[in-house]
Amino acid sequence: VQLQESGPGLVKPSQTLSLTCTFSGASITTSSYYWSWIRQPPGKGLEWMGAINYSGMTYGSPALKSRTSISRDNTKNTVYLQMNSLRAEDTAVYDCAAGGGGVYYYPSNYNYWGQETQVTVSS
Numbered sequence: 005v006q007l008q009e010s011g012p013g014l015v016k017p018s019q020t021l022s023l024t025c026t027f028s029g030a031s032i033t034t035s036s037y038y039w040s041w042i043r044q045p046p047g048k049g050l051e052w053m054g055a056i057n058y059s060g061m062t063y064g065s066p067a068l069k070s071r072t073s074i075s076r077d078n079t080k081n082t083v084y085l086q087m088n089s090l091r092a093e094d095t096a097v098y099d100c101a102a103g104g105g106g107v108y109y110y111p112s113n114y115n116y117w118g119q120e121t122q123v124t125v126s127s
Contacts, residue, residue, distance in 0.1 A: 005027060005028070005029040005030045005037075005102050005115070005116040006027070006029050006116070007025055007026070007027055007028075007100050007101070007102060007119075008027075008028070008118065008119070009025045009098075009099065009100050009118035009119055009120070010024045010026075010121070011024060011098070011121050011123070013121065013123060013124060014123075014124050014126065015090050015123060015125050016090075016125070016126070016127050017090060017092065017127055018089055018090065019090055020086060020087065020088040020089075020090070021087040021088075021094070021098075022085070022086050023041070023084065023100070023121060023123075024083075024084055025039070025041075025082065025083045025084075025085075025100030025118055026081060026082045027039065027081050027082070027083070027102060028081065030102065031058075031081060032056075032058065032078065032081050032082075032083060033058055033060075033078050035058055035102075036058065037057075037102040037103055037104060037105075038055040038057050038063075038102070038103065038104030039055060039056050039057070039076070039083045039100070039101075039102055040053070040054065040055035040056075040100065040101050040102075040103075040114065041053040041054055041055070041072075041074065041085045041098065041099070041100055042099050042100075042101055042111050042114070043096040043097060043123075044096055044097045044099075045094075046095065046096070050111035050112075051065070051096075051111075052109045052110070052111050053065050053068050053072055053085070054068065054069070054072055054074045054085070055104060055108050056074045056075070056076055056083055057108075060076065063108060063109070065109070068087070071087055071088050071089050072086065072087045072088075073085075073086045073087075074086075083100060085100075090125045091125060092125050092126070094123070095123065095125045096123060097120050097121070097122050097123075098120070098121045098122075099117055099118050099119075099120045100117070101114035101115075101116060101117045101118070102115065102116040103116060
């Protein structure tokens with residue numbers, strides 16, 4: 005499974021972050037994987053943000069759920085992350101991942117990762 009991630013590197017406070025992750029080697033509509041977004045703020049550990057599964061069901065971190073939305077385009081085998089009302093503390097390395105067997109909100113359960121995107125929230 006390969007993951008190709010894209011998105012802006014710099015976002016202003018209060019704006020919306022939009023990230024895209026295109027998967028190859030597995031279908032997001034049939035594979036048993038969870039397709040997740042995970043981030044790592046500077047000096048901190050990995051933080052699972054949310055996921056979507058093969059049926060389109062979404063799961064979100066309680067801490068971020070009110071500001072994040074995960075969706076997909078089946079025809080493009082692509083998963084999207086939107087996060088609004090960005091703040092400086094949202095500055096982090098963002099990544100998409102496939103896997104999650106067992107417990108989907110544990111980053112260590114993910115087998116396949118994108119190439120990471122550094123997102124800086126600054127005016």
